[in-house]
Amino acid sequence: MIVDLAAHQGDVYLKRVELPSDLDIKESQDNKTILAFGEKTGHHHRFETNNVKMFVAKDGSGKTYVLITDYPAELKHEEHESIRFQPGAYEVFIARQWSDQNEPIRVLD
Amino acid sequence: MINELTKEQIAKFPEYVDKWTKIGLSTEPADRPRAEIAIKKMYEVAKLKEPKIVWCDSPCSAYFTILIIEKLSKEKLDSIFDSVRTSVGASVGDSVMASVGDSVGASIWATVIDSVWASVCASVLDYVRASVGASVMDSVGSSVMASVGDSVRTSVMDSVGSSVMASVGDSVRTSVRDSVRDSVSKIYHNCIEGSHLSYLSAFYLFFRNECSLISETEKGLPFFELTESCGWIFPYENICFASERHNVLNRDTQGRLHSETTAAIEYPDGFKKYAIHGVRIPEYVVLNPEKITVELIEKEENVEVKRIMIARYKEGVKSYMFDSGSVLIDEKKDIHSGLPIKLWRKDRFDDNPIVMVEMLNKTKEQDDQGNWIHKPYYIRVKPDITDALYAIAWHHNQTVEDYVKTQIGT
Numbered sequence: 001m002i003v004d005l006a007a008h009q010g011d012v013y014l015k016r017v018e019l020p021s022d023l024d025i026k027e028s029q030d031n032k033t034i035l036a037f038g039e040k041t042g043h044h045h046r047f048e049t050n051n052v053k054m055f056v057a058k059d060g061s062g063k064t065y066v067l068i069t070d071y072p073a074e075l076k077h078e079e080h081e082s083i084r085f086q087p088g089a090y091e092v093f094i095a096r097q098w099s100d101q102n103e104p105i106r107v108l109d
Numbered sequence: 110m111i112n113e114l115t116k117e118q119i120a121k122f123p124e125y126v127d128k129w130t131k132i133g134l135s136t137e138p139a140d141r142p143r144a145e146i147a148i149k150k151m152y153e154v155a156k157l158k159e160p161k162i163v164w165c166d167s168p169c170s171a172y173f174t175i176l177i178i179e180k181l182s183k184e185k186l187d188s189i190f191d192s193v194r195t196s197v198g199a200s201v202g203d204s205v206m207a208s209v210g211d212s213v214g215a216s217i218w219a220t221v222i223d224s225v226w227a228s229v230c231a232s233v234l235d236y237v238r239a240s241v242g243a244s245v246m247d248s249v250g251s252s253v254m255a256s257v258g259d260s261v262r263t264s265v266m267d268s269v270g271s272s273v274m275a276s277v278g279d280s281v282r283t284s285v286r287d288s289v290r291d292s293v294s295k296i297y298h299n300c301i302e303g304s305h306l307s308y309l310s311a312f313y314l315f316f317r318n319e320c321s322l323i324s325e326t327e328k329g330l331p332f333f334e335l336t337e338s339c340g341w342i343f344p345y346e347n348i349c350f351a352s353e354r355h356n357v358l359n360r361d362t363q364g365r366l367h368s369e370t371t372a373a374i375e376y377p378d379g380f381k382k383y384a385i386h387g388v389r390i391p392e393y394v395v396l397n398p399e400k401i402t403v404e405l406i407e408k409e410e411n412v413e414v415k416r417i418m419i420a421r422y423k424e425g426v427k428s429y430m431f432d433s434g435s436v437l438i439d440e441k442k443d444i445h446s447g448l449p450i451k452l453w454r455k456d457r458f459d460d461n462p463i464v465m466v467e468m469l470n471k472t473k474e475q476d477d478q479g480n481w482i483h484k485p486y487y488i489r490v491k492p493d494i495t496d497a498l499y500a501i502a503w504h505h506n507q508t509v510e511d512y513v514k515t516q517i518g519t
Contacts (some may be wrong), residue, residue, distance in 0.1 A: 001516065001517060002489065003516045003517055004516075005514060006511070006514055006515045006516060007515060007516050007517040007518065007519075008505055008515060008517075008518045008519075009518075010470070010519070011412075013505045013506065013507065013515075015507075015511065029257070030478075033435050037415075039287075039386050039387075039389045039411065040389050040390075040411055040414060041388055041413060041415050042283035042284060042287060042387070044385070045411070051271060056336050069384060078204060078387075079472060079473045080470070080471075080472045080519040081471075081516050081519040082519075083519055093506040094506075095488075095504050095505055095506070096506060097410075097412070097488050097489050097490065097504065098489040098490055098491055098492065099410065099489075100407075100408065102461060102492075104491070105410070105487065107412055107504075108410055108411045108412065109410050109411065109413045
């Protein structure tokens, strides 16, 4: 199945959206678009094709988006099965957990 | 232009993968004379003056040594380097690590490193590293690219370079890099990662040896020698710090750093890191699991580390749930996989309750006995949550209505 609406790979959740206008592009490195870094494993949730661009909202909210153009792109990670996404814009959500400070914080892995 | 490989050439792939993977994972001492010749030739290729070479017993002690020396005044450097080399020699890293580690607090270190490193970056490091590293390998890369068609290059990279990199790069090099960064505050600076770059040598030497790209790869010879003879190097103007290779390296069947009884990776100066199935964890979790407490587990914010701590706590998850006084308050099935999702709650008299959702990774992984299992994860969620499905949706930053529309979860 090629996802065109929503899917999650471990801690990373992608949901199809209309791409907002006020965005900064986030440069990819070595053709890799990394959505979440594995702090203790070195394994990252990433796209490894050049048809994926990542954006961050200019309003400081931290909202992050990926835009897949031309053809489906595969999200990869060592501990999870890969997921293919149809071209389109997706908002990226990083999973959260509750902290000792009684507030939500992003999940680290 | 080479646009096709012969069957004979393709049949050579495994030979390169095997040889250079072994080199990348080698725990043999560095071949110092050979490495020193390689380093000097790399400087020569970069049109830089021959450097003095200071050996350190790990990348970490090399970093510390660099930081200490950078604190000394410029006038003293020449004499210090001489004495370092002759009187302290190979043990410089040991002595630096031992004395500094005992006498300087972590916060002081962080401050010193921050301020010192900034000046290092601003002065010579970028220039020298770029000259030594890039002038050698960039020119080799360009020459090979000009001589080899895309499909052949991709084929060799996929079959040779990527195989070696998968074994060495991801599991070992990344871990050493992150471990060094853990140890010297947040600072990490690029260097030339010696034997951990063996995949590059495998890739280019295939073209040199099997496709007769001799002149195109000529400049890379000292680099290939370097990757075969020592660990990481830190090239500066007039001086190059070189590190020994790891002398202990334990991995699981999937090639990830792993040992349940000893350090997973260790260097001759005692710099070591513990890891279980690729997850770097504190020493006591491996050597003294009896020190793991419910409180420590609940304070741990990294879910991978927490999962391992729970697994190593007494008899594992059951002990943890029992000892922490948790009660099961809801159980549902995952919308796609049908796997159970459990919601646990632990009431506390002086604080909000701890509510934790227990779920299974939908992708199976191999356990220690080689069985394919769904690994359990425990995520602390908002304390007022009472529904397991709602807990999962909250964890993913979604409403339940949105979450049930999820097409795939892995």
